[in-house]
Amino acid sequence: MFTVFRQKAPTAWVERADQQRRRGELHKAFDTCRRAVTECPGYVSGYIELARVCLDLHDTIGAREALNAATTLDPMNPVASSLLAKLDLAGGQREQAAQRLTDLLFLYPCDTEAAALFDETSLHTVSGPVPETVEPASSPTQTAAQSADAALERLRATPGVTWCMLIDEQGLPVFGSVGRGEETDSRTAASACAALQAWSTVWNEPAKAKRAIIECSGGKAVLADCNEWVLAVGLSARVRLGRVLGPIDQTVLSIRTLGRMLSQ
Amino acid sequence: MKRILSELNKTNGVLGSAVLAPDGLVIAREASTSVSSEGLWQQGLKAFSALADMAQAAGCGEATAVNIEWGQARMLAHVVPGGILFAAMRPDVPLGQAQTAVQRAAAAIREAGR
Numbered sequence: 001m002f003t004v005f006r007q008k009a010p011t012a013w014v015e016r017a018d019q020q021r022r023r024g025e026l027h028k029a030f031d032t033c034r035r036a037v038t039e040c041p042g043y044v045s046g047y048i049e050l051a052r053v054c055l056d057l058h059d060t061i062g063a064r065e066a067l068n069a070a071t072t073l074d075p076m077n078p079v080a081s082s083l084l085a086k087l088d089l090a091g092g093q094r095e096q097a098a099q100r101l102t103d104l105l106f107l108y109p110c111d112t113e114a115a116a117l118f119d120e121t122s123l124h125t126v127s128g129p130v131p132e133t134v135e136p137a138s139s140p141t142q143t144a145a146q147s148a149d150a151a152l153e154r155l156r157a158t159p160g161v162t163w164c165m166l167i168d169e170q171g172l173p174v175f176g177s178v179g180r181g182e183e184t185d186s187r188t189a190a191s192a193c194a195a196l197q198a199w200s201t202v203w204n205e206p207a208k209a210k211r212a213i214i215e216c217s218g219g220k221a222v223l224a225d226c227n228e229w230v231l232a233v234g235l236s237a238r239v240r241l242g243r244v245l246g247p248i249d250q251t252v253l254s255i256r257t258l259g260r261m262l263s264q
Numbered sequence: 265m266k267r268i269l270s271e272l273n274k275t276n277g278v279l280g281s282a283v284l285a286p287d288g289l290v291i292a293r294e295a296s297t298s299v300s301s302e303g304l305w306q307q308g309l310k311a312f313s314a315l316a317d318m319a320q321a322a323g324c325g326e327a328t329a330v331n332i333e334w335g336q337a338r339m340l341a342h343v344v345p346g347g348i349l350f351a352a353m354r355p356d357v358p359l360g361q362a363q364t365a366v367q368r369a370a371a372a373i374r375e376a377g378r
Contacts, residue, residue, distance in 0.1 A: 012335035163322070192318035195311035199334070211333045214315045218325030223315065234322055241359070 010040040011210070014049045021053050029053045037069070044074045045253075051083055060087060078104060079257060082114050089120060113261060148174070151254040158247045160239030162219065166229050166255065169193055174229055192223055193230045213241065222248055226255040228263075265373065269294035272369040277357035283373070284309050285347045295352070308332075308350045312341045329366075331359065338362065342370040345377045 013036035020029035033050035040046055047070035054063035064087055070080040081104045088097035101118040148166060155164050166174050171189030196209040214221045220235040222244075233248055235241075269281045273294055280295025282305040290302060316327030330341045333355065340362055342349045351366050 015335065188314075188318045188321045191314040195314035196332075198310070199307060207334050207336070209311075209332050209334050212311070212315050213331040213333075214319040214324070214327050215329040215331075216316075216319050216324035216327050218323065221315075221319040221322060221324050223318075232318070232322070234324060 010036060010043040010046060013040070014043075014045045017049045017053065021049075021056060026053055026057050030057065033066075037066075042073060044070050044077055044080070047073070048077070048079050048083070051080070055083070055087075060090070063087060076103070078114070078254075082117065085114070085117055089117065147258055148255060151251050151258075155233065155247055155251045158244060160236050160244050161233060161247075162236055163234040164251075165232050166226070167193060167232055168229055189232070192232075196223060196225055196230065224248055224252045226252050226259065228259045229255065231255060265292040265376070266294055268369050268372045268376065271372070272351060272365060275353075275357075275361075275365040277354040277362070278365065279352045279354065280304075281349065281351040281369070283344065283347050283349050286313075291347055304352065305350055308339055308341060308352075309348060312348055312350075329363070331363070340366045342366050344370045344373040349373060 013032055017029045017032040017036065020026075020032060030050070030053045033046060033053055036043065036046040037050060047066045051063040051066035051070070054060070054066060064084070067080045067084045067087070070077055071084065074080070081100050085097040085100040085104070088094070088100065098118065101114050104114045152164050152166065155161055167186075167189050168174050169190065171186035171191075171193060192212075196212060199207045199209060208225060210225050212223045214223075217237075219237045220239065220241070222231075222233045222235065224231045224233070231248070231252055233244075235244060265283060269283070269292055272278060272281045280293075282293040282295070283291040284305055285291055286309075288306055288309055290305060293302070293305065311332060312327070312330050315330050315332075319325075319327050328343050332339045332341075336355060338353050338355050338357065338359075340351045340353070349366065349370050351362070351369070353362055
């Protein structure tokens with residue numbers, strides 16, 4: 001069943017490559033990434049995943065090339081910038097790494113990974129202090145909560161977004177929740193989360209839904225899968241979906257990165 | 265109803281469609297062999313109800329349409345008189361185009377019901 005779905009969306013390529021990389025099938029992951037960036041040359045995450053695979057294969061030149069391609073498409077991509085800074089550090093180019101991280105922390109002050117890397121450069125005592133907006137982290141969970149809050153606040157500031165919250169499988173809010181979504185009881189939210197997950201019996205392969213858009217009489221709601229959690233967003237009735245799906249995808253990416261950081 | 269669903273299925277990328285009553289009874293179904301399983305539509309109805317309940321609890325009002333996306337597929341659901349119209353389609357069908365096709369079919373069902 002569903003052989004017609006063989007044509008892969010760029011996200012599917014990257015997810016497959018990520019799974020292969022985590023299983024240690026690095027050469028397979030490399031081939032998948034190459035195919036992803038060949039077929040979807042404008043998809044930034046494809047280059048970032050390719051860079052990760054190259055790093056696991058100890059191919060720093062390949063990784064740098066892939067990251068340069070990613071930053072050409074998206075100059076201040078936090079993941080690509082952070083990985084480039086790591087490469088700079090590994091290559092002894094501490095000043096370049098510090099510069100990248102300073103720029104990155106200016107835009108994403110709660111990026112804990114970047115803050116930790118910045119500490120590693122050991123340059124902040126010479127070239128200036130860490131930006132004041134970066135609060136000292138007392139625990140990884142606390143800093144993760146700060147980053148999640150910041151990502152949710154940014155999304156909430158998007159025109160047309162009325163509320164947003166991050167919920168776990170039980171439908172309970174995680175880290176911080178903003179706005180009217182808090183009024184949703186956890187049982188209803190848990191059923192909605194389950195609705196995204198329960199498709200593997202009907203699709204021929206494991207198939208957790210990535211996103212659901214619900215159009216209602218008084219507005220719209222979007223549920224987006226963030227691996228461990230689900231991002232729920234309320235939208236005003238008149239908002240054009242095309243204008244908000246980009247910021248929602250960006251938030252999903254930030255939350256997924258956060259989840260990966262916490263699980264490591 | 266079958267004629268309307270057949271018309272909807274002619275839209276590029278649409279693999280199958282069905283109308284289900286809120287209690288799960290299949291009112292009509294037209295699909296290619298790849299989406300012939302009734303379980304797909306039943307699962308769609310279950311998801312529609314859960315998502316609609318959550319949106320209503322969050323103050324968005326009554327759900328009129330739902331779009332569920334996977335990496336490799338997309339399902340659209342639209343409330344019609346007496347039930348919910350579902351359409352399964354490939355993910356490369358642009359969302360706007362998919363919505364228009366389903367809305368047109370929903371309007372035809374409403375018209376036929378008069």
